[in-house]
Amino acid sequence: EVQLVESGGVVVQPGGSLRLSCAASGFTFDDYTMNWVRQAPGKGLEWVSHITWDGNTYYADSVKGRFTISRDNSKNSLYLQMNSLRTEDTALYYCVKDTSVTPFNWFDPWGQGTLVTVSS
């Protein structure tokens, strides 16, 4: 069974930093693109970033230059380093596996999420 378990979400002050982690199991981790998607309280879903199996990275404009996605295939783990945090970064952050059947791709499954609160 594929499992994604996020951790690292806490309350942090504006301007602070945080690193989220996602432990993956049940699939060959280094074969897949992995994503971070967030959901602010009571709001919709926002794709944040992804990293391909071979390390190429992409970011939403809202986090570019502040967040860094990375992976450690030897540990089956995905990370999100979050710097210069803003109140608008407050959200539940999901770790999500990219699944594809050529030519389509989609997000499945999703972890349970880890809550990041940016507040003074």
Next chain:
Amino acid sequence: DIQMTQSPSSLSASVGNRVTITCRASQTIENYLNWYQQKSGKAPKLLIYGASRLQSGVPSRFSGSGSGTDFTLIISSLHPEDFATYHCQQSFSVPYTFGQGTKLEIK
């Protein structure tokens, strides 16, 4: 970036009703459109990919259609467990944008 607009934002319906949710893209996305269901307090779950392809295990009362810029999710006969929020998402190009969600409530 491609903007995705869902309508309606919320919807009240009764068990047994047929429900239609629409999603419009700001430019063509061919048929690179996915639909997710999110129940309260839970992570989203894939329903449909490639605009019309039902994910394994999803009941056949769910269907999707459309291509280009206009897409539809139909639930043919609502079951109690279908009351949730539904999100569309384009996978045509990065950033993979979502619609704002449609909350389906019990009438």
